Amino acid sequence: MVNEILYSIQNALISGDTEAAEAAAHAALAAGLDAQSILNDGLMRGADIVGQQFEAGEVFLPQLMFSARALKAAMAVITPELKRLGGEGGTGRQGLVVLATIQSDIHDIGKNIVSTLLTTGGFEVIDLGVDVPIKRIISAALDACADIIGCSAMLTTSMPFMGDLIQTLEAMGERRRFKVMVGGASVTPEYAARIGADGTAPNAVQALQLARSLMLN
Numbered sequence: 032m033v034n035e036i037l038y039s040i041q042n043a044l045i046s047g048d049t050e051a052a053e054a055a056a057h058a059a060l061a062a063g064l065d066a067q068s069i070l071n072d073g074l075m076r077g078a079d080i081v082g083q084q085f086e087a088g089e090v091f092l093p094q095l096m097f098s099a100r101a102l103k104a105a106m107a108v109i110t111p112e113l114k115r116l117g118g119e120g121g122t123g124r125q126g127l128v129v130l131a132t133i134q135s136d137i138h139d140i141g142k143n144i145v146s147t148l149l150t151t152g153g154f155e156v157i158d159l160g161v162d163v164p165i166k167r168i169i170s171a172a173l174d175a176c177a178d179i180i181g182c183s184a185m186l187t188t189s190m191p192f193m194g195d196l197i198q199t200l201e202a203m204g205e206r207r208r209f210k211v212m213v214g215g216a217s218v219t220p221e222y223a224a225r226i227g228a229d230g231t232a233p234n235a236v237q238a239l240q241l242a243r244s245l246m247l248n
């Protein structure tokens with residue numbers, strides 16, 4: 032039953048069917064599945080499959096865009112539950128995060144859900160959007176006296192800019208002012224450590240936990 036529901040979510044994404052994706056997300060919640068497993072085992076798994084099909088040349092950009100639309104619609108259905116999991120109404124102001132999808136990258140579905148969970152978890156978030164040059168991220172963080180800089184990257188070609196950002200902070204003598212967390216489907220803990228980031232998380236719920244732990248160190 033659980034697997035059937037998760038498959039139906041994945042299939043709705045693969046076929047880029049927005050209505051089916053919304054219906055499957057509602058069905059999953061109604062069946063008592065928790066929002067985090069709907070996100071990780073349904074939506075992100077479905078996105079991975081579509082991504083692999085795209086990479087293999089089995090589907091093309093228009094299909095990828097339909098899948099993205101279906102993904103966003105299902106995400107809207109589960110977001111209230113995800114917020115609850117993240118600890119809605121986190122007590123007081125936990126810290127200030129400047130968040131962005133790094134330059135040359137326009138993927139923002141994952142970054143937006145991280146932003147939502149951080150906000151409901153009590154963080155103030157300045158979301159700079161997508162394709163943001165590293166100098167703009169740094170100047171926004173300095174201007175706002177941010178505690179944390181959060182960067183999202185989905186393309187292997189955009190990921191190195193996150194390392195450039197950290198090196199630029201070092202060169203400016205400002206590295207110690209901020210914690211830097213990085214994320215995105217291809218970002219591993221090893222990669223994060225290699226570029227000198229303070230941490231990464233594979234999903235939005237854990238991104239909130241990471242941000243909370245960074246504020247304690």
Ligand code: B12
Binds near residue numbers: 183187
């Ligand atoms: C949807 C999608 C699109 C949509 C994006 C819509 C949007 N508004 O974001 C569209 C159709 C526009 C698109 C375009 C492109 N895409 Co695309 N896309 C995807 C797809 C299928 C899903 C991405 C997604 O939204 N996943 C769901 C979300 C919820 O998961 P997530 O992003 O991983 O986020 C979670 C975690 O990573 C984490 N997280 C995310 N950010 C952060 C940040 C921090 C700080 C932390 C701690 C955690 C964290 O928490 C999130 C929530 O749980 C992926 C495949 C995949 N497996 O990811 C390909 C994929 C990323 N795309 C790919 C490509 C190649 C492209 C294009 C270059 C295609 C083209 N030829 O034009 C363009 C990119 C142009 C550009 N300059 O950026 C490739 C990248 C390959 C690579 N290795 O570099 C992928 C992997 C597909 C593939 N396998 O080939 N894409």
